[in-house]
Amino acid sequence: MAEVLVYVDHVDGAVRKPTLELLTLARRIGEPVAVALGAGAADTAAVLGAHGAVKVLTHDASEYADYLVVPKVDALQAAVEAVSPAAVLVPSSAEGKEIAARLALRIGSGIITDAVDLEAGDTGPVATQSVFAASFTTKSRVSQGTPVITVKPNSAAVEAAPATPAVSELSVAFSAQATGTKVTGRTPRESTGRPELTEAAIVVSGGRGVNGSENFAIIEALADSLGAAVGASRAAVDAGWYPHTNQVGQTGKSVSPQLYIANGISGAIQHRAGMQTSKTIVAVNKDAEAPIFDLVDYGVVGDLFDVVPALTQEINTRKG
Amino acid sequence: MSLRIVVTVKYVPDATGDRHFADDLTVDRDDVDGLLSELDEYAVEQALQIAEAADDADVTVVTVGPEDAKDALRKALSMGADKAVHVEDDDLHGTDALGTSLVLAKAVEKAGYDLVISGMASTDGTMGVVPALLAERLGVPQVTLLSEVTVEGGIVKGRRDGDSATEQLEASLPAVVSVTDQSGEARYPSFKGIMAAKKKPVEAWDLSDLDLEAGQVGLEGSYTTVDSAAERPARTAGTIVKDEGEGGKQLAEFLASQKFI
């Protein structure tokens, strides 16, 4: 059976959920071979095996942390040469897309970014994309070379598929470009204890209607009652009420949770671009004419300062 | 010595318009008004700031696009860029990301550059890959997705806010930079700027000017194929209730019925 390379997104050996989704999708096309790079790479093998990786290629070197993007491209290219895969799948993070693009160029292949689904086709994998702020669904293929495809988080349900992977060390020769861009400092993001925005099953967001950073406590309380991640509109971020890393939308994160709750958000096209593929959408807004109501499965026209705390209390009561 | 800055700017269909696909499954650019991709305004802004801080610098804006793409160039010129290059050729129709980066790399080389500045992503394709592809093609460092950028003494430094960390980056020129919408508000063109833009030079190049052939770009040279594009079915109208004291409870009821609580 054809092998499919899966680029592993991990932090010190802890594999992030989008990679497990990729392993699930990869099994539709062939046998997943995972590539894990950097500190803790070897520690990823157990969880990758539990999700169907038949091989795990690892490599650790200081270059991965000390220089931007290119060392990872060099390694992935080495893996492509070692394996001759039927496709290469990479998680659709900002960095993932850059790695994938440079790899595609080097190996004479095309690239598809931000796939939301993947299936085997007659001439290779067929990717579904959700484009123009999710108003269109396209099906595309890479028509030249080994398909390189980046896949958005939450595009597939993670399935366990126990395999005992052969773990081996990848041999990588870094290119002259590898040390071009130095990482001179790194401040890791502090954990809030809440789920990762792009990976969360439920996202609770606040917009301009939240009217102040101190009021975001109301949004956080609702999120915590549901075990959800907190999102924000650009208006709320630009006002300095919530960090940019939590922005949902075209220039923020794109999320695709089971449930999205928009509070005090009007539903501008750029915001919709980041949340329109959510399975169930709920909004609280005092303006009955707000465009967000065109998208919702359930909407409450009302003041969020009344509705959100009442909802939180009701959820906490029901949970006992 | 003069610092030569080239800014890549894309002409895109207005996101607030009714965007759709033409019969050949490329973007229908005739039906919706086009404009300079808003995210490229941030690239122009940073280029102008870097030029203003340098002793001697000039800013060239480059676009690859149809006739109307001149509008994007005019906007960038009216913001303050010095000159413009328009790469236009019928054979470019339907070019994918790899093809676009090929044309841009050739154009940037022909224009001459020390620093290329791009937006973080276009507002239509939104791939966010062209700057990395350009760096790969040009063989220079990529210093991308910066929310802060400075250039001094032939070194570009910047801050990149990633998913799990904020990184400080540094590279020697020549380099390709891309900037996010967190890099600083873009200026509005002044009346004087708009008038001055009319007199600024816009060069027109076609594929032969860049030593490229039709088969390397366009639908023919594309590495990807779109098989279908379907409008997403409108969401079925949801339930909307007015809060008369029970809104929170009603919403909880709905969430429970959907097994979220």
Ligand SMILES: Cc1cc2nc3c(=O)[nH]c(=O)nc-3n(C[C@H](O)[C@H](O)[C@H](O)COP(=O)(O)OP(=O)(O)OC[C@H]3O[C@@H](n4cnc5c(N)ncnc54)[C@H](O)[C@@H]3O)c2cc1C
């Ligand atoms: C290039 C570009 C990129 C962009 N990227 C993004 C992006 O990534 N993400 C994003 O979100 N936006 C983005 N925007 C901005 C976007 O166009 C909107 O300006 C933004 O989404 C508006 O945020 P909002 O809905 O919170 O604010 P508004 O549009 O001001 O809406 C606030 C809403 O809150 C309601 N409200 C007020 N008070 C209350 C209350 N007490 N109770 C209940 N409801 C209340 C109001 O009725 C209103 O509907 C981008 C814009 C551009 C040009």
Ligand SMILES: Cc1cc2nc3c(=O)[nH]c(=O)nc-3n(C[C@H](O)[C@H](O)[C@H](O)COP(=O)(O)OP(=O)(O)OC[C@H]3O[C@@H](n4cnc5c(N)ncnc54)[C@H](O)[C@@H]3O)c2cc1C
């Ligand atoms: C909905 C949609 C989906 C697409 N999906 C794919 C796909 O999966 N694979 C693929 O290969 N192609 C795809 N394309 C085509 C691709 O978007 C174009 O080829 C495009 O020119 C390059 O990608 P981008 O617009 O996403 O640019 P991005 O990589 O998002 O743009 C980043 C920056 O590059 C610069 N730039 C980009 N294009 C130009 C230009 N023409 N002139 C000047 N500067 C420019 C700008 O500075 C811009 O801010 C898609 C197009 C659309 C409309």
